[in-house]
Amino acid sequence: MDPTVPDKLPTHLAIIMDGNGRWAQQRMLKRIVGHQRGAETVKMVVEQASLLGIKYLTLFAFSSENWSRPAIEVRALMTLLKKYIRQETARMMRKNIRYNVIGNRGELPDDVNQTLDVAIRETAGNTGMVLTLALSYGGRQELSMAATRLTRDVLAGKLSADDITVDLFGTYLDTGGLPDPDFLIRTSGEMRISNFLLWQLAYTELYFTDINWPDFTINEFLKALNDFQSRERRFGKTSDQLNKGN
Ligand code: FPP
Numbered sequence: 001m002d003p004t005v006p007d008k009l010p011t012h013l014a015i016i017m018d019g020n021g022r023w024a025q026q027r028m029l030k031r032i033v034g035h036q037r038g039a040e041t042v043k044m045v046v047e048q049a050s051l052l053g054i055k056y057l058t059l060f061a062f063s064s065e066n067w068s069r070p071a072i073e074v075r076a077l078m079t080l081l082k083k084y085i086r087q088e089t090a091r092m093m094r095k096n097i098r099y100n101v102i103g104n105r106g107e108l109p110d111d112v113n114q115t116l117d118v119a120i121r122e123t124a125g126n127t128g129m130v131l132t133l134a135l136s137y138g139g140r141q142e143l144s145m146a147a148t149r150l151t152r153d154v155l156a157g158k159l160s161a162d163d164i165t166v167d168l169f170g171t172y173l174d175t176g177g178l179p180d181p182d183f184l185i186r187t188s189g190e191m192r193i194s195n196f197l198l199w200q201l202a203y204t205e206l207y208f209t210d211i212n213w214p215d216f217t218i219n220e221f222l223k224a225l226n227d228f229q230s231r232e233r234r235f236g237k238t239s240d241q242l243n244k245g246n
C-alpha cells in the first residue's frame with residue numbers, strides 16, 4: 001500500500017544524501033553516474049517538499065571532508081552542481097523557492113560561486129520554501145568560525161563575554177535565521193551524523209534508511225515523513241507534561 005500524505009510535517013527537514021557511489025558501483029557504473037542519478041532525486045525531493053508545504057529544506061551536498069576525494073570526482077561534482085543550479089533556477093522561480101547556501105564558500109571554485117550568487121540573487125524575493133545547500137560544509141568548522149567571529153566582536157567591544165547565550169551563539173552560525181531541523185533523513189544505511197549541523201541537530205528526530213540516495217523515491221520520502229508524524233518530541237520534558245500542555 002502506498003504511504004499517505006502525512007498531516008504533521010517537519011517545518012525544517014535536513015537530508016544527508018548518501019549512497020550515490022555505492023549505487024553506481026553495484027551497477028558497474030562510474031561513481032559520477034551515481035551523483036547524476038542523485039541529482040534527479042534532489043529534483044524530486046525539492047519539488048515534493050515544496051508541494052507539501054515544508055518551509056525549510058537543507059541538503060548536505062558537499063562536505064568539508066569531500067575535498068579529499070579523487071580530483072576527478074570533485075571536479076565532476078562541482079560541474080554537476082553548477083549545471084543543476086543553472087537548470088533549476090527557473091523552476092525555483094515558478095515554485096517560489098529561495099536558494100540559500102551554508103558552508104565555506106571561499107573554498108568553492110569561482111565559477112560555482114558565481115552561479116550560486118546569480119541563483120541566490122534571482123530567488124531572493126521568493127517567499128516559499130527556503131532550499132539551503134550545505135557546500136564545503138562541516139559542523140565543527142562552522143562552530144569554530146562562529147567562535148572566531150564572536151571573539152572578534154567581544155574584543156571590538158560590541159558585546160561582553162557575559163552576553164553569550166545559546167540564542168546569541170546560534171546567530172553566529174551559518175544557519176543564523178533558520179530554525180533548527182525537526183527531522184533528519186540519512187540514506188544508504190549509515191547511522192552517523194558525519195559532521196552535519198552538529199549544533200542544530202540537538203533535538204532533531206533522526207531517520208535512517210538502507211535505500212541509496214538515487215533509489216530514494218516519492219514513496220520512500222512519504223514513508224519517512226509518516227515516521228516523523230509518529231514521533232513524540234519531548235525536548236527534555238515528560239510525556240505527561242506534554243499531554244497537559246505545559
Ligand atoms: C554521498 O554519496 C553524496 C555526495 C558526497 C554528494 C551529494 C550530491 C548529489 C546528491 C548530487 C548533486 C547535488 C545537488 C544538490 C544537485 P557518496 O558518494 O558518499 O556515496 P557512497 O558513500 O556510496 O560512496
